[in-house]
Amino acid sequence: MADRPPNILICSCEDTMPLDDSAVRRGCRGAEVATAHQLCRAELEKFRAAAAGGEPLIVGCTQEAPLFSEVAGSADITYANIRETAGWSKDANAAGPKMAALLAAAAEPAPEVPFVNLNSEGVILIYGRDEQAIEAGNLLKDYLDVTVMITPPAEVAPPRVTDFPVVKGLIRAAKGYLGAFELTVDGYAQPAPSSRGALSFAAPRDGAVSRCDLVLDISGGAPLFTASDLRDGYLRADPARRRSRCDRCICLRGLRTVRGGLSHWRRRLRAAASGCAAAQAARAAHRLSRCRRARAAHRAGP
Numbered sequence: 001m002a003d004r005p006p007n008i009l010i011c012s013c014e015d016t017m018p019l020d021d022s023a024v025r026r027g028c029r030g031a032e033v034a035t036a037h038q039l040c041r042a043e044l045e046k047f048r049a050a051a052a053g054g055e056p057l058i059v060g061c062t063q064e065a066p067l068f069s070e071v072a073g074s075a076d077i078t079y080a081n082i083r084e085t086a087g088w089s090k091d092a093n094a095a096g097p098k099m100a101a102l103l104a105a106a107a108e109p110a111p112e113v114p115f116v117n118l119n120s121e122g123v124i125l126i127y128g129r130d131e132q133a134i135e136a137g138n139l140l141k142d143y144l145d146v147t148v149m150i151t152p153p154a155e156v157a158p159p160r161v162t163d164f165p166v167v168k169g170l171i172r173a174a175k176g177y178l179g180a181f182e183l184t185v186d187g188y189a190q191p192a193p194s195s196r197g198a199l200s201f202a203a204p205r206d207g208a209v210s211r212c213d214l215v216l217d218i219s220g221g222a223p224l225f226t227a228s229d230l231r232d233g234y235l236r237a238d239p240a241r242r243r244s245r246c247d248r249c250i251c252l253r254g255l256r257t258v259r260g261g262l263s264h265w266r267r268r269l270r271a272a273a274s275g276c277a278a279a280q281a282a283r284a285a286h287r288l289s290r291c292r293r294a295r296a297a298h299r300a301g302p
Ligand code: SF4
Pocket: 011, 012, 013, 014, 037, 038, 039, 040, 041, 060, 061, 062, 063, 064, 083
Protein backbone atom coordinates (compact mmCIF):
# COMPACT_ATOMS: atom_id res chain seq x y z
CA MET A 1 0.00 0.00 0.00
CA ALA A 2 1.02 3.60 -0.39
CA ASP A 3 2.89 5.45 2.40
CA ARG A 4 -0.22 6.91 4.00
CA PRO A 5 -3.07 4.42 4.74
CA PRO A 6 -6.17 5.64 2.97
CA ASN A 7 -9.70 5.71 4.23
CA ILE A 8 -11.82 2.99 2.71
CA LEU A 9 -15.55 3.03 2.05
CA ILE A 10 -17.17 -0.22 1.00
CA CYS A 11 -20.79 -0.70 0.13
CA SER A 12 -22.99 -3.81 0.17
CA CYS A 13 -24.95 -2.56 -2.84
CA GLU A 14 -28.26 -2.69 -1.08
CA ASP A 15 -27.26 -5.86 0.74
CA THR A 16 -26.80 -7.83 -2.46
CA MET A 17 -23.38 -8.95 -1.25
CA PRO A 18 -21.82 -9.68 2.13
CA LEU A 19 -19.14 -7.31 3.42
CA ASP A 20 -16.40 -8.78 5.58
CA ASP A 21 -15.05 -5.49 6.91
CA SER A 22 -12.75 -7.21 9.42
CA ALA A 23 -11.05 -9.08 6.56
CA VAL A 24 -10.64 -5.76 4.76
CA ARG A 25 -9.13 -4.20 7.90
CA ARG A 26 -6.69 -7.08 8.21
CA GLY A 27 -5.71 -6.82 4.57
CA CYS A 28 -5.43 -3.04 4.49
CA ARG A 29 -3.44 -2.36 7.66
CA GLY A 30 -3.90 1.07 9.15
CA ALA A 31 -6.77 2.02 6.89
CA GLU A 32 -9.99 3.42 8.28
CA VAL A 33 -12.71 1.14 6.92
CA ALA A 34 -16.36 2.19 6.87
CA THR A 35 -19.30 0.35 5.36
CA ALA A 36 -22.45 1.46 3.66
CA HIS A 37 -25.65 -0.01 2.33
CA GLN A 38 -26.48 2.37 -0.49
CA LEU A 39 -23.57 4.77 -0.69
CA CYS A 40 -24.49 6.32 -4.00
CA ARG A 41 -28.03 7.33 -3.00
CA ALA A 42 -29.35 7.26 0.56
CA GLU A 43 -25.89 7.48 2.10
CA LEU A 44 -24.30 9.94 -0.27
CA GLU A 45 -23.73 12.30 2.65
CA LYS A 46 -21.50 9.65 4.23
CA PHE A 47 -19.38 9.67 1.09
CA ARG A 48 -19.36 13.46 0.95
CA ALA A 49 -18.11 13.67 4.54
CA ALA A 50 -15.37 11.11 3.91
CA ALA A 51 -14.22 12.91 0.76
CA ALA A 52 -14.16 16.23 2.57
CA GLY A 53 -11.78 14.85 5.19
CA GLY A 54 -8.76 15.52 2.99
CA GLU A 55 -7.33 12.00 3.32
CA PRO A 56 -6.89 9.72 0.33
CA LEU A 57 -10.08 7.69 -0.05
CA ILE A 58 -10.76 4.35 -1.70
CA VAL A 59 -14.34 3.59 -2.63
CA GLY A 60 -15.34 0.00 -3.26
CA CYS A 61 -17.56 0.80 -6.21
CA THR A 62 -16.74 1.61 -9.80
CA GLN A 63 -20.25 1.82 -11.20
CA GLU A 64 -20.99 5.14 -9.55
CA ALA A 65 -17.49 6.57 -9.85
CA PRO A 66 -18.66 9.45 -12.10
CA LEU A 67 -21.21 10.52 -9.48
CA PHE A 68 -18.69 10.26 -6.65
CA SER A 69 -16.04 12.17 -8.58
CA GLU A 70 -18.51 14.92 -9.32
CA VAL A 71 -19.51 15.17 -5.68
CA ALA A 72 -15.92 14.98 -4.43
CA GLY A 73 -14.49 17.68 -6.67
CA SER A 74 -10.71 17.63 -6.45
CA ALA A 75 -10.50 15.12 -3.57
CA ASP A 76 -8.07 12.21 -3.90
CA ILE A 77 -10.42 9.28 -4.65
CA THR A 78 -9.58 5.86 -6.05
CA TYR A 79 -12.15 3.28 -7.03
CA ALA A 80 -12.02 -0.50 -6.81
CA ASN A 81 -14.55 -2.96 -8.14
CA ILE A 82 -15.29 -5.36 -5.32
CA ARG A 83 -18.76 -6.22 -6.54
CA GLU A 84 -18.51 -8.04 -9.89
CA THR A 85 -15.01 -9.28 -9.04
CA ALA A 86 -15.78 -10.58 -5.55
CA GLY A 87 -19.06 -9.83 -3.78
CA TRP A 88 -21.34 -10.99 -6.56
CA SER A 89 -19.48 -14.23 -7.14
CA LYS A 90 -20.73 -17.62 -6.02
CA ASP A 91 -17.99 -17.57 -3.38
CA ALA A 92 -19.15 -14.24 -2.01
CA ASN A 93 -19.18 -15.41 1.60
CA ALA A 94 -15.46 -16.12 1.42
CA ALA A 95 -14.59 -13.09 -0.70
CA GLY A 96 -13.47 -10.80 2.13
CA PRO A 97 -9.72 -11.39 1.61
CA LYS A 98 -10.11 -10.84 -2.11
CA MET A 99 -11.95 -7.59 -1.48
CA ALA A 100 -9.12 -6.55 0.80
CA ALA A 101 -6.57 -7.39 -1.89
CA LEU A 102 -8.48 -5.43 -4.52
CA LEU A 103 -8.74 -2.41 -2.25
CA ALA A 104 -5.08 -2.65 -1.24
CA ALA A 105 -4.07 -2.88 -4.90
CA ALA A 106 -6.11 0.22 -5.67
CA ALA A 107 -4.09 2.09 -3.06
CA GLU A 108 -0.85 1.36 -4.89
CA PRO A 109 0.36 4.16 -7.13
CA ALA A 110 -0.08 3.24 -10.78
CA PRO A 111 3.18 2.83 -12.70
CA GLU A 112 4.07 5.28 -15.44
CA VAL A 113 2.46 4.22 -18.69
CA PRO A 114 4.79 4.57 -21.66
CA PHE A 115 3.29 6.32 -24.68
CA VAL A 116 4.26 5.69 -28.25
CA ASN A 117 3.32 8.38 -30.73
CA LEU A 118 2.48 7.16 -34.18
CA ASN A 119 2.58 9.38 -37.22
CA SER A 120 1.56 8.34 -40.69
CA GLU A 121 1.74 10.37 -43.84
CA GLY A 122 -0.33 7.80 -45.66
CA VAL A 123 2.45 6.11 -47.61
CA ILE A 124 1.36 2.56 -48.26
CA LEU A 125 3.04 -0.46 -49.73
CA ILE A 126 0.67 -2.98 -51.26
CA TYR A 127 2.35 -6.34 -51.39
CA GLY A 128 0.76 -8.86 -53.73
CA ARG A 129 1.38 -11.58 -56.21
CA ASP A 130 -0.53 -10.47 -59.29
CA GLU A 131 -2.97 -7.93 -60.75
CA GLN A 132 -4.99 -7.97 -57.53
CA ALA A 133 -2.34 -5.78 -55.95
CA ILE A 134 -2.73 -3.25 -58.76
CA GLU A 135 -6.49 -3.40 -58.35
CA ALA A 136 -6.07 -2.60 -54.65
CA GLY A 137 -3.73 0.24 -55.59
CA ASN A 138 -6.42 1.71 -57.82
CA LEU A 139 -8.90 1.54 -54.96
CA LEU A 140 -6.52 3.41 -52.68
CA LYS A 141 -4.64 5.80 -54.94
CA ASP A 142 -6.97 8.73 -54.25
CA TYR A 143 -6.51 8.35 -50.54
CA LEU A 144 -2.99 7.15 -49.97
CA ASP A 145 0.41 7.40 -51.59
CA VAL A 146 0.56 3.97 -53.12
CA THR A 147 3.43 1.76 -54.17
CA VAL A 148 2.66 -1.76 -55.35
CA MET A 149 5.21 -4.51 -54.97
CA ILE A 150 4.58 -7.80 -56.73
CA THR A 151 6.39 -10.97 -55.89
CA PRO A 152 8.48 -12.60 -58.65
CA PRO A 153 7.91 -13.46 -61.40
CA ALA A 154 5.44 -10.52 -61.46
CA GLU A 155 3.90 -11.37 -64.78
CA VAL A 156 1.37 -8.58 -64.97
CA ALA A 157 0.16 -6.32 -67.73
CA PRO A 158 1.57 -2.78 -67.69
CA PRO A 159 -0.92 -0.24 -66.39
CA ARG A 160 -2.26 2.12 -69.03
CA VAL A 161 -1.41 5.10 -66.88
CA THR A 162 1.27 5.08 -64.23
CA ASP A 163 -0.75 6.37 -61.29
CA PHE A 164 1.59 4.75 -58.80
CA PRO A 165 4.83 2.77 -58.95
CA VAL A 166 4.59 -0.95 -59.56
CA VAL A 167 7.80 -2.81 -58.70
CA LYS A 168 8.90 -6.36 -58.30
CA GLY A 169 10.37 -7.77 -55.11
CA LEU A 170 10.22 -10.34 -52.38
CA ILE A 171 10.13 -9.08 -48.81
CA ARG A 172 12.79 -10.91 -46.89
CA ALA A 173 12.45 -9.11 -43.55
CA ALA A 174 10.05 -6.64 -42.01
CA LYS A 175 10.13 -4.52 -38.90
CA GLY A 176 8.48 -1.41 -37.53
CA TYR A 177 4.97 -0.26 -36.88
CA LEU A 178 2.32 2.09 -38.14
CA GLY A 179 4.10 5.09 -39.60
CA ALA A 180 7.55 3.49 -39.54
CA PHE A 181 7.71 0.20 -41.38
CA GLU A 182 11.02 -0.88 -42.83
CA LEU A 183 11.09 -3.75 -45.28
CA THR A 184 14.13 -5.50 -46.70
CA VAL A 185 13.50 -6.62 -50.24
CA ASP A 186 15.28 -9.17 -52.41
CA GLY A 187 14.91 -9.32 -56.15
CA TYR A 188 13.88 -5.69 -56.24
CA ALA A 189 13.44 -4.29 -59.73
CA GLN A 190 11.63 -1.45 -61.44
CA PRO A 191 9.78 -2.02 -64.70
CA ALA A 192 10.92 -0.56 -67.98
CA PRO A 193 8.62 2.21 -69.20
CA SER A 194 8.61 0.52 -72.61
CA SER A 195 7.04 -2.64 -71.13
CA ARG A 196 4.58 -4.03 -73.61
CA GLY A 197 2.21 -6.92 -73.09
CA ALA A 198 3.70 -7.66 -69.69
CA LEU A 199 5.93 -5.68 -67.38
CA SER A 200 9.59 -6.26 -68.10
CA PHE A 201 11.88 -5.51 -65.24
CA ALA A 202 15.45 -4.29 -64.95
CA ALA A 203 18.09 -6.46 -63.32
CA PRO A 204 16.98 -7.30 -59.78
CA ARG A 205 19.02 -6.51 -56.72
CA ASP A 206 18.91 -7.90 -53.21
CA GLY A 207 18.84 -6.10 -49.89
CA ALA A 208 16.89 -3.04 -51.03
CA VAL A 209 15.13 -1.21 -48.19
CA SER A 210 11.61 0.17 -48.45
CA ARG A 211 10.06 2.45 -45.87
CA CYS A 212 6.37 3.14 -45.59
CA ASP A 213 3.62 4.00 -43.11
CA LEU A 214 1.16 1.23 -43.90
CA VAL A 215 1.38 -2.22 -45.41
CA LEU A 216 -1.44 -4.09 -47.14
CA ASP A 217 -0.33 -7.68 -47.60
CA ILE A 218 -2.34 -9.62 -50.16
CA SER A 219 0.54 -11.84 -51.18
CA GLY A 220 -1.08 -14.94 -49.76
CA GLY A 221 2.23 -15.87 -48.13
CA ALA A 222 3.20 -16.14 -44.50
CA PRO A 223 2.56 -12.98 -42.42
CA LEU A 224 5.45 -10.54 -42.39
CA PHE A 225 5.12 -10.19 -38.61
CA THR A 226 4.44 -12.49 -35.73
CA ALA A 227 1.06 -11.74 -34.13
CA SER A 228 0.38 -9.83 -37.31
CA ASP A 229 -3.21 -9.05 -36.43
CA LEU A 230 -1.95 -6.97 -33.51
CA ARG A 231 0.47 -4.92 -35.61
CA ASP A 232 -1.11 -1.55 -36.19
CA GLY A 233 -0.79 -0.42 -39.79
CA TYR A 234 -0.22 -3.92 -41.15
CA LEU A 235 -3.31 -5.43 -42.73
CA ARG A 236 -3.57 -8.74 -44.49
CA ALA A 237 -6.25 -9.96 -46.82
CA ASP A 238 -6.82 -13.29 -48.47
CA PRO A 239 -5.97 -12.75 -52.14
CA ALA A 240 -8.56 -15.37 -53.10
CA ARG A 241 -11.35 -13.38 -51.48
CA ARG A 242 -12.20 -10.19 -53.29
CA ARG A 243 -14.55 -9.05 -50.54
CA SER A 244 -11.75 -9.35 -48.00
CA ARG A 245 -9.43 -7.28 -50.17
CA CYS A 246 -12.03 -4.58 -50.72
CA ASP A 247 -12.85 -4.41 -47.01
CA ARG A 248 -9.20 -3.87 -46.20
CA CYS A 249 -8.93 -1.13 -48.80
CA ILE A 250 -11.94 0.68 -47.40
CA CYS A 251 -10.46 0.47 -43.92
CA LEU A 252 -7.13 1.80 -45.12
CA ARG A 253 -8.73 4.81 -46.77
CA GLY A 254 -9.51 6.06 -43.29
CA LEU A 255 -5.84 5.96 -42.35
CA ARG A 256 -4.51 8.33 -44.93
CA THR A 257 -3.01 10.71 -42.45
CA VAL A 258 -2.63 9.45 -38.94
CA ARG A 259 -1.52 11.29 -35.89
CA GLY A 260 -2.19 10.15 -32.39
CA GLY A 261 -1.34 7.82 -29.59
CA LEU A 262 -1.10 4.09 -29.81
CA SER A 263 -4.35 3.32 -28.02
CA HIS A 264 -6.28 5.87 -30.05
CA TRP A 265 -5.24 4.36 -33.32
CA ARG A 266 -5.70 0.83 -32.09
CA ARG A 267 -9.29 1.73 -31.37
CA ARG A 268 -9.60 3.41 -34.76
CA LEU A 269 -8.17 0.46 -36.61
CA ARG A 270 -10.42 -1.98 -34.80
CA ALA A 271 -13.46 0.19 -35.41
CA ALA A 272 -12.55 0.40 -39.05
CA ALA A 273 -11.93 -3.30 -39.30
CA SER A 274 -15.28 -4.17 -37.77
CA GLY A 275 -17.89 -2.87 -40.10
CA CYS A 276 -15.87 -0.06 -41.64
CA ALA A 277 -18.21 2.66 -40.38
CA ALA A 278 -15.28 4.70 -39.12
CA ALA A 279 -13.47 4.31 -42.41
CA GLN A 280 -16.50 5.48 -44.30
CA ALA A 281 -16.79 8.50 -42.06
CA ALA A 282 -13.13 9.25 -42.57
CA ARG A 283 -13.50 8.87 -46.30
CA ALA A 284 -16.39 11.32 -46.32
CA ALA A 285 -14.29 13.80 -44.39
CA HIS A 286 -11.44 13.32 -46.79
CA ARG A 287 -13.64 13.84 -49.77
CA LEU A 288 -14.94 17.04 -48.30
CA SER A 289 -11.56 18.44 -47.55
CA ARG A 290 -9.70 17.05 -50.60
CA CYS A 291 -6.54 18.31 -49.07
CA ARG A 292 -4.22 15.69 -50.29
CA ARG A 293 -0.80 17.17 -50.16
CA ALA A 294 1.18 17.24 -53.33
CA ARG A 295 4.21 15.11 -52.82
CA ALA A 296 7.13 15.20 -55.10
CA ALA A 297 7.99 11.58 -54.69
CA HIS A 298 6.76 8.53 -52.95
CA ARG A 299 8.57 7.85 -49.74
CA ALA A 300 7.88 4.15 -50.10
CA GLY A 301 10.16 2.27 -52.39
CA PRO A 302 13.87 1.84 -52.29
S1 SF4 B 1 -23.89 1.06 -7.04
FE1 SF4 B 1 -22.07 1.15 -5.74
S2 SF4 B 1 -22.42 2.76 -4.26
FE2 SF4 B 1 -24.39 2.31 -5.23
S3 SF4 B 1 -25.37 0.87 -3.88
FE3 SF4 B 1 -24.24 -0.39 -5.37
S4 SF4 B 1 -22.16 -0.69 -4.52
FE4 SF4 B 1 -23.19 0.90 -3.34
